[in-house]
Amino acid sequence: MIRVDNLHRHFGGFRAVDGASLEIATGSITGLVGPNGAGKSTLFNCIAGALPPTSGTVTMDGEDITGLAPHELFHKGLLRTFQIAHEFSSMTCRENLMMVPGAQSGETLWNAWFRRSAIRDQEAELLKKANEVLDFLTISHLKDERAGNLSGGQKKLLELGRTMMVDAKIVFLDEVGAGVNRTLLNTIGDAIRRLNEERGYTFCVIEHDMDFIGKLCDPVIVMAEGKVLSTGTIDEIKADERVIEAYLGTGLKNKETA
Amino acid sequence: MSDPLHDDRGNRDRSITNPAGQGSPLPGYHGTAKPAPGGPFLIGDAMTGGYGRGADILHSCTIAVERGEIAVIVGPNGAGKSTAMKAVFGMLDLREGAVRLDGEDISRLSPQDRVKKGMGFVPQTSNIFTSMSVEENLEMGAFIREDDISGTMAQVYDLFPILKEKRRQPAGELSGGQRQQVAVGRALMTKPKVLMLDEPTAGVSPIVMDELFDRIIEVARTGIPILMVEQNARQALEIADKGYVLVQGRNAHTGTGKELLADPEVRQSFLGG
Amino acid sequence: QSDEEVKIGIILGFTGPIESITPAMGASAELALSEINESGNFLDGQTLTPVQADSTCVDSAAATAAAERLVTTDGIVAIVGADCSGVTGAILSNVAVPNGVPMISPSATSPGLSNAEDDGLFFRTAPSDARQGEVLAGILESEGISSVAVTYTNNDYGKGLADSFVASFEEAGGEVTLTSPHEDNKADYSAEIGALASAGGDALVVLGYADSGGKGMIQAAADTGAFSTFMLGDGMYGQEMLDDLSDVLEGSFGAVPWSQGEGAEAFSTLVNDTADFDPDSSYTRESYDAAALLALAMQAGGEATSEAAAANIMTVANEPGEKILPGELGKGLQILADGGEIDYVGATGVELIGPGEAAGSYRYYTITDGTFETVEFR
Amino acid sequence: MSNYLRPVAMLALVAVLIVGTGFVQSWNSALLILNMGLVSAVMSLGVNLQWGFAGLFNVGVMGFVALGGLSVVLVSMPPVPEAWSAGGARIVAGLILGVGAIAAAIVAWKTLSKKVRGWAVAGILVVGFILYRMVLSPAVDAVESVNAASTGYLGGLGLPVLLAWPVGGLLAAGAAWIIGKTALGLRSDYLAIATLGIAEIIIAILKNEDWLARGVKNVIGLPRPVPNEVDLQRDPGFVESAAGWGLDPTTASTLYVKAGYALLFAAVLVVLLILAQLALKSPWGRMMRAIRDNETAARAMGKDVTRRHLQVFILGSALCGIAGAMMTTLDGQLTPQSYQPLRYTFLIWVMVIVGGSGNNYGAVLGGFLIWFLWVQVEPIGQALMGFITAGMGEGWLKAHLLDSVQHMRLLTMGVVLLLVLRFSPRGLLPER
Amino acid sequence: MDLLNALVALTNFVLIPAIAYGSQLALGALGVTLVYGILRFSNFAHGDTMAFGTMVAILVTWGLQSMGVSLGPLPTALLAIPFGILGCAALLLATDRVVYRFYRAQKAVPVILVIVSMGVMFVYNGITRFIIGPDTQSFADGERFLMNARQFREWTGLAEPLVIRWTQGITLVTAVIVVIALFWFLNRTRTGKSMRAYSDNEDLALLSGIDPEKVVRVTWLIVAALATIAGVLYGLDKSFMPFTYFQLLLPIFAAAIVGGLGSPVGAIAGGFVIAFSEVGITYAWKKVLTYLLPESLAPDGLVQLLATDYKFAVSFMILVVVLLFRPTGLFRGKSV
């Protein structure tokens, strides 16, 4: 699905991403882990078009998508969420969802002025869809709440919901779990799995919580200092000395024995 | 955030509007401390209150920590953990309840004065001066101290050796884990009588997390009581002498770390099974 | 229908870049009106009431608004003014012409006004700058200066005057190294002076306003030592100059519309014993005449209306008829009342030519030990 | 519903104020206020579009208004054949050359490799500039010397003046497009200060390019869409009906003319207002709000933020242009010197903020209300001062107080703005 | 000889004016940048703040002059500056108390504050005109020239004059002193550091025991000082008129932004960049070149990049260009 070749992204002299190459198989839920500052988010930003890569290529289904703008990628079915939730705070949850689908005829002024009726039907459909999604995420009771007033975890759910308003091919999730209560995190995990199974979304997930990664992801890619350190199943990773030494540390083992 | 003064709508032009580091609304506390002997070293007693004129977020919630102990607060998102910490630190209006430190009622003190009373606080987010060097960050920690601070700084440096290397670097260029260490160091510089940490390990890789926990235990061993919020509840409760579970601003469960870990209901609904 | 009051608008730049000379101009116009009222001969005892308004000299929008107010709200029948050419043109086309109100400007000198669309409503007692340009050029010749730099206030008075001056100076074989405008009300003119200085020239011709940019330019030139000799246009004539810049201007020279002879003397004496402003301040004579002409014209028309005024100004101003000097307005009115004819001479020896503007003569002065010293009249 | 009641009440208040002026002072001044109020309303509608909808901080209103004014001259004044023959063609050529040079530079920048392009572009621009000056300057001199006193410019197209309004919009839109292309793209954009400056530049050009619109020599006596007062006064039929109303011909004619303008302006305002409302209440409006809330997210959700910003920036500026054209038509003259940022930029902003940014009705309300104050503060202040100083004996202080009345204006405007921001920070008619 | 003449001409008409103007802009820009960095909004009222401070200084100067006080060759106004600063500070602190503080306590988003500052701008505008009127005021006295044209010509025998005014000398000296003092204060003193800390992160500053209100007060004091000094120097060197001070806002902002808003070094650099480009681009190089080049090549045109009519526009062309290539200004400011 997605293939990254020898990607570089430098900030001044600093090499945030330094020749990373990796593949994300269609239909998989790929985990991306690594120490702080490994360059995971930066890599995401480069793939999702938020940052132009310094060098290297990104291809999607064999088509070169390097350096395309986010909105172009969106229309190709590549969606992403943010490490810090980016909701539209002054709009209601429902509006947050309804604004997502692209190519709404109502978004051109001409139609907005002179073709009201056509828009009305379209709006009705969007509304229906939005309600479905809210149900799916078990937050339909919040549909008219301003998104700004949601709690951390609910915002993350809403972000996930936005990706469901259109038929995405692949979705990138950046630290869905950070600061999210574990129980809620499990709910999100289930949502992800269902999307993956029922709608055939491909996922790529950044997360520091190894239990979460372990339950959800296969394969798991480990990044360090801007390079891909190793790739494999969760158990292979946990066994990998370099990974332990760079990222997991010995604490994890102790805990499991404890 | 529905009121106009706060939603940042239509504010693209960062060249004329600079929200960087803008603080949060504060209550206008200007009172003085009253003696109130007895009780634990630090206690937020039956606190009820919320932000500004907004609805109450805490409902008679109690949090306490004794000398040399580590107390941990866990709970779902939006439960009010951070809020509780802020309440103890005088950063939101208490409608009821009191905060007592070392036999004094400090409920009416302004945050600055609480710092002077020896409270150290590391917030959940934006807890360092990104534009200032590591060393300046530490100096700022010691802002209220008139005496010579070099000794304390030395201690902080052998507690967090990495900081010594990067002391001249702007703190903003450090990675997530290192930032947290700077933040804790900054708090320690005040020679606090009690240390409060809000999710020190959020978004921090496992290895750094373990590192941090070890350090925290060390600090506690030096006799400084520690009150902290954690989402990595399991790990936290393992090192906790006392644990609080908050739900919607109320104390749901209280007990020693071990007890809570053992409690199936708690595991089920807060520690993710 | 006696003891009815007839309103005359007096629109001058009481604030703005010529505020130091306008009070005298206003007073002078009112002097004429009060003289007439005292005579009691005006249309069997009607009285003329002056209504003042501020033209700001430069802000056409404000000026039009003021004029609009006088016409629609106060119901004036004629206008004395405005002072500066820009606002005058604006008032003419936006207020005077639409409402058919005649106006006589004492000081608007831009050549453009000569052939403005005016339905025969616009007159002026000041000569056009087309003439002033020639005069200034002539003065340079007699000063023996053949190469100058020119700066003018960036409005249509300055531009118009500069154009006509440059034309006739180059005609006469002189060299203009650079003609550059300056904005009024700026704090700093060093850049403008820098350009002029590097263009060079034996003297700097300043066609601006005494209380504003013109003064600033001279100051800046003196500060940088760029020029030491200046020639001043009509807008620069004023006590202001001597007070603040006498040492700098020592030996400089210029021209200002002026007139000598019995009319001027009569005016001076009249002012000295009935009023308290300086009769020699610029455009005071022209203002007196403007007001007087309006009254006389209405008298000749036999009614206090705009039409009457507009129709008769030329006839009362020019031959044939009995000569009328300042102070003799009462007499003039009487003659007209009796159906006689008059030729108003007034303070400036009024002779309205072509489209109703003064032929006018100029006073060529030099500045020696802190005073304006007449060299000759041209 | 109260949120319908409020606007109605507010607008009613304005109506009362204006009619009141009619009774107390004169109907002429009342109509004058109404007309400028309508124009101001259109301007603040434009600014509201940019600020309220999209959060673009445009402090260059004055520039667009001036462009609108320019369009009136270019469209409605009769052409000056002598000038055209003197150098018209050459000027056009020069301008084309200039544009060409810039275009070439941009192309070069886009195509060439990093190393050379800097020099290449610089080169192109320098050469282009020199050529441009070589072609243009003589032509300009030629044109400006054609009967400088009364024309000295190319004149206009001699078309009906009403045409100038849409054209003014287009002119402003064009300028907005250029500005947007350069300034909107910036990472953390400096729109505010950039626009502030560009407005000044536009004015500077108007003042100094005499061949265009006589610069500071002003273009006066612009054609009017309504009959001329004198003609009315001469028309016996009109005089009669005026008498029927018990009005003297002069007053009647002036009122008639102003009323004519008022109708025209009102028509324009209503149309624009409806369009703006429709847009706001459509998915387009929703998208705009989303972008305003969080650009990054909007981008990630497939919205082309840059394009949308450009779009709304152009629309808003176009409105300012139209308003500018209307105003110049009303004045009947183009006088570059009278364009002051305090009056044409900051005052409009006061209107938007006081009215309630993000709410079209609010903007309109602000337009009327603030303009009314702006006009009436002076007499009110006079009265006030008269009252205060009544007690005082003659003297320096009294005189000073009396003649510093006109400065009360700025003061009052400031105080009003501050009070509104303090007690209803979202303006008199809040967005939601 | 010609070379010398060329140099002198250049110095006289470009360097000296630009340096003086530059220092004045720099001082102004410092004020803007401080408010932006520490109070987090662009203060549109700054130009009029300068006007007010200067006005107070002028009134005091007149008072002193009438009492016959004088500094010999130096302008009496220098004595009045402290009073000007006091007056200005009083006004600013009062404003802060009545207006800004409310929004600060509410943690209003900065853009609200920007618009508020517009309101304040209107009010100051009115007050100043109300007290001293809209007209030009001259208050410079003492010696005018440090060296005047005649002296210089006699002294060097060069054709070109070189004139240095006292005010220009004073401007430069004062500017340098003030800037050094400011930097020392911000980077070395405890209060200075606490200001930087506050500007970085308010809440955290609070947690370190820094008193926000004190920081704010100090900031306004410094701003008042900077504004007044800049204003008085400008007024001495050029002339005082409320409206021109309002107009100064534009080049000042240009300077602050070109340098990078929030960065003091940037403010100074920006000030000089703007000043030099304004003067240099509109200067007619004919004279200089005629001296430098042999007769044959001597230019007949003025060799002027841009007519002085567009002087005003230059600062913005510079601004836009700089921003296109360096969006956060020369010294990356806080603006991201």
Ligand SMILES: Nc1ncnc2c1ncn2[C@@H]1O[C@H](COP(=O)(O)OP(=O)(O)OP(=O)(O)O)[C@@H](O)[C@H]1O
């Ligand atoms: N805009 C930027 N300017 C300069 N350096 C940056 C920038 N963004 C990221 N970096 C640096 O690049 C490195 C990688 O950042 P990134 O956010 O990708 O790390 P990460 O893997 O997401 O870490 P975390 O798990 O904490 O999110 C970090 O050292 C960071 O300091």
Ligand SMILES: Nc1ncnc2c1ncn2[C@@H]1O[C@H](COP(=O)(O)OP(=O)(O)OP(=O)(O)O)[C@@H](O)[C@H]1O
């Ligand atoms: N500044 C604020 N103003 C108003 N309400 C707030 C503010 N900060 C938090 N809240 C609300 O207070 C409640 C508790 O917030 P708090 O940050 O204490 O939760 P938490 O327990 O810390 O959650 P998390 O684990 O995500 O940090 C939430 O509903 C939140 O919406």
Ligand SMILES: CC(C)C[C@H](N)C(=O)O
């Ligand atoms: C009063 C005069 C200086 C007016 C000047 N002659 C002008 O036409 O503008």
Ligand SMILES: [Mg+2]
């Ligand atoms: Mg990350």
Ligand SMILES: [Mg+2]
């Ligand atoms: Mg929290």
